[in-house]
Amino acid sequence: MPRMFVPGPVDVDDEVLQAQAQPMVPHRSKEFETLFRRVSEKAQQLFYTQYRVFLTASSGTGLQEAAIRNLVDRKVLSCSNGAFADRWYEVAVSNGKEAEKLAFEWDQPVDPDRVAAAVKAGGFEVLTIVHNETSTGMQNPVKEVAEAVHAAAPDTLILVDAVSSLGGAKIEMDAWGLDMVLTSSQKAIALPPGLALGAVSDRALEKAEMVGNRGWYFDLVRMEKHRLKDSSPATPAMSLIFALDLQLDRILDEGLENRFARHSAMAHRVQEWAEAHDLSVYAPEGYRSQTVTTIKNERGIDVSKLNAFLKERGMRIANGYGPLKNITFRIAHMGEIQMSDIDMLLEAMEEYLNQ
Amino acid sequence: MPRMFVPGPVDVDDEVLQAQAQPMVPHRSKEFETLFRRVSEKAQQLFYTQYRVFLTASSGTGLQEAAIRNLVDRKVLSCSNGAFADRWYEVAVSNGKEAEKLAFEWDQPVDPDRVAAAVKAGGFEVLTIVHNETSTGMQNPVKEVAEAVHAAAPDTLILVDAVSSLGGAKIEMDAWGLDMVLTSSQKAIALPPGLALGAVSDRALEKAEMVGNRGWYFDLVRMEKHRLKDSSPATPAMSLIFALDLQLDRILDEGLENRFARHSAMAHRVQEWAEAHDLSVYAPEGYRSQTVTTIKNERGIDVSKLNAFLKERGMRIANGYGPLKNITFRIAHMGEIQMSDIDMLLEAMEEYLNQ
Numbered sequence: 001m002p003r004m005f006v007p008g009p010v011d012v013d014d015e016v017l018q019a020q021a022q023p024m025v026p027h028r029s030k031e032f033e034t035l036f037r038r039v040s041e042k043a044q045q046l047f048y049t050q051y052r053v054f055l056t057a058s059s060g061t062g063l064q065e066a067a068i069r070n071l072v073d074r075k076v077l078s079c080s081n082g083a084f085a086d087r088w089y090e091v092a093v094s095n096g097k098e099a100e101k102l103a104f105e106w107d108q109p110v111d112p113d114r115v116a117a118a119v120k121a122g123g124f125e126v127l128t129i130v131h132n133e134t135s136t137g138m139q140n141p142v143k144e145v146a147e148a149v150h151a152a153a154p155d156t157l158i159l160v161d162a163v164s165s166l167g168g169a170k171i172e173m174d175a176w177g178l179d180m181v182l183t184s185s186q187k188a189i190a191l192p193p194g195l196a197l198g199a200v201s202d203r204a205l206e207k208a209e210m211v212g213n214r215g216w217y218f219d220l221v222r223m224e225k226h227r228l229k230d231s232s233p234a235t236p237a238m239s240l241i242f243a244l245d246l247q248l249d250r251i252l253d254e255g256l257e258n259r260f261a262r263h264s265a266m267a268h269r270v271q272e273w274a275e276a277h278d279l280s281v282y283a284p285e286g287y288r289s290q291t292v293t294t295i296k297n298e299r300g301i302d303v304s305k306l307n308a309f310l311k312e313r314g315m316r317i318a319n320g321y322g323p324l325k326n327i328t329f330r331i332a333h334m335g336e337i338q339m340s341d342i343d344m345l346l347e348a349m350e351e352y353l354n355q
Numbered sequence: 356m357p358r359m360f361v362p363g364p365v366d367v368d369d370e371v372l373q374a375q376a377q378p379m380v381p382h383r384s385k386e387f388e389t390l391f392r393r394v395s396e397k398a399q400q401l402f403y404t405q406y407r408v409f410l411t412a413s414s415g416t417g418l419q420e421a422a423i424r425n426l427v428d429r430k431v432l433s434c435s436n437g438a439f440a441d442r443w444y445e446v447a448v449s450n451g452k453e454a455e456k457l458a459f460e461w462d463q464p465v466d467p468d469r470v471a472a473a474v475k476a477g478g479f480e481v482l483t484i485v486h487n488e489t490s491t492g493m494q495n496p497v498k499e500v501a502e503a504v505h506a507a508a509p510d511t512l513i514l515v516d517a518v519s520s521l522g523g524a525k526i527e528m529d530a531w532g533l534d535m536v537l538t539s540s541q542k543a544i545a546l547p548p549g550l551a552l553g554a555v556s557d558r559a560l561e562k563a564e565m566v567g568n569r570g571w572y573f574d575l576v577r578m579e580k581h582r583l584k585d586s587s588p589a590t591p592a593m594s595l596i597f598a599l600d601l602q603l604d605r606i607l608d609e610g611l612e613n614r615f616a617r618h619s620a621m622a623h624r625v626q627e628w629a630e631a632h633d634l635s636v637y638a639p640e641g642y643r644s645q646t647v648t649t650i651k652n653e654r655g656i657d658v659s660k661l662n663a664f665l666k667e668r669g670m671r672i673a674n675g676y677g678p679l680k681n682i683t684f685r686i687a688h689m690g691e692i693q694m695s696d697i698d699m700l701l702e703a704m705e706e707y708l709n710q
Contacts, residue, residue: 026361026673192594217414237549239547318381
């Protein structure tokens with residue numbers, strides 16, 4: 001089956017697409033409440049958490065906003081080494097918070113030592129960090145950063161954007177001591193967009209209760225009150241939750257470790273192919289994403305022409321993001337993509353390069 | 356076909372449910388941008404507006420929050436005669452605005468004269484009003500209220516929640532001089548929940564540019580910048596937009612006037628049935644919703660038992676909302692429901708009452 005090798009919205013399995021088409025039920029009903037609880041409980045496994053997982057009718061950015069409005073009275077430290085890290089910083093600023101950017105080069109991972117020094121100095125209520133930068137294919141060392149923060153400033157909450165990795169790479173929320181981990185439906189979970197999932201620790205929720213001006217739509221305290229009744233404050237994105245119910249079964253049937261290994265193997269295959277073709281990987285060794293690989297366009301490939309060639313074969317890849325457009329391109333290997341799909345893509349790319 | 360006679364999520368046509376199951380496409384692509392523009396343009400007809408219609412991945416409450424955060428620096432006047440009017444007031448308060456409630460009895464419509472007096476006195480930047488109260492089955496006289504506000508305080512923006520009526524009753528945004536009209540997908544438009552539609556006037560958008568702390572996710576100014584490129588700031592709820600594309604064709608094929616007449620005829624039929632069975636309608640004559648009828652439970656019907664009886668026949672109605680539970684019940688007649696469905700329901704209800 002031809003595929004989109006773009007980092008979201010990704011291809012969705014036919015049966016999962018079809019699960020959306022189930023008839024509606026009233027959302028304030030036993031039927032739906034049972035489903036809502038079942039889905040939330042299964043979702044906890046993806047986050048490796050005993051804490052609650054909220055489902056919101058929004059994109060992942062909606063939960064970036066929820067994190068800021070609920071968990072920050074005043075001061076945020078935002079790790080920045082990519083476009084979505086910067087978006088979270090902008091979300092903080094546009095919500096009137098005092099946000100400080102801890103900037104790294106885009107081709108360098110977040111450095112735990114620099115984070116430790118910054119949080120020690122600063123009195124920051126939260127740290128924001130992106131686990132997997134969709135723009136650069138960087139996987140930041142969230143576990144090591146969390147350890148550093150716990151040692152340097154134990155009261156600082158650790159908020160993680162795992163939009164393009166959760167479900168494709170292992171993120172152990174509880175073991176790593178993370179306070180909020182958020183993702184959206186249309187990346188490694190391989191659902192259509194429009195649904196976001198956010199796991200929130202007890203101490204984060206306690207903090208939220210003390211923060212003013214949380215708003216209504218993304219108020220975590222309000223969500224928790226409803227969650228305890230297997231419900232949500234606003235009408236939920238029902239058809240996407242139907243699909244999530246099935247997709248979580250499919251993910252858990254594959255086995256989380258198997259799923260992560262599949263993503264990792266595809267990442268390595270793409271990295272090796274690039275290097276064998278005089279193209280280097282943007283992110284340094286040890287920090288490379290398991291779900292999307294950003295390749296430096298050192299051969300000056302016309303990415304539009306390459307994509308036109310691929311599209312004739314039912315495939316497409318993604319150009320570089322923002323300032324990295326044309327000087328990089330991206331191959332996503334997440335969700336439903338299998339090694340055989342990657343082989344098919346790389347063969348076609350080889351054919352294009354040999355023209 | 357058996358039906359849910361509940362005021363949302365409503366039954367969705369099979370073909371429309373199926374439209375959700377189309378394969379994903381990248382959202383930053385010509386294919387999707389063309390669809391996004393086409394849908395927005397068709398949606399303008401539902402609002403009777405030349406202004407832009409934004410589509411957000413959220414419930415209708417998300418756009419209540421958008422309205423408050425974008426169009427109010429300080430002072431809101433909230434008309435209150437039902438649960439969803441009160442929700443909008445709460446949204447304003449929880450976003451740190453100075454909100455004043457102009458309260459009416461729940462069984463009385465908003466009174467244009469009282470609104471005029473209040474806006475004249477108050478220096479309110481916006482007035483919020485619910486067109487069709489899902490909780491009470493009241494249709495407020497939005498046109499007359501808007502006229503009164505224009506005369507008394509022409510700078511006050513008029514914001515209308517039409518969540519359970521838009522697409523089922525005529526709301527002429529431009530002719531009535533409204534500044535923002537919002538709705539959600541799962542009521543009279545008859546789609547699954549998770550998508551909200553908000554039409555915004557030029558003067559409202561100009562106001563938004565002057566308002567601080569608008570946040571990111573619901574920032575109308577940011578949405579407008581993207582809309583001009585047929586896009587949205589955050590990833591859109593793609594499968595729901597696929598379904599909206601088809602559903603707008605179905606709605607426009609039926610003809611808006613025909614659609615409104617169908618809803619109105621069903622409303623009258625339900626009202627007549629109630630009165631013929633010693634049950635009175637909660638909302639006064641002249642202010643009765645075209646999409647949902649709230650009936651006073653003057654015969655002390657056990658609503659749960661009635662619903663259990665109806666469910667055996669593949670139907671269900673809604674109990675009263677909040678404080679009106681059991682002392683009222685609600686019959687929705689919106690979206691895909693036809694007069695023949697209403698006849699089937701009323702026959703079954705008659706059978707129950709005659710037991």
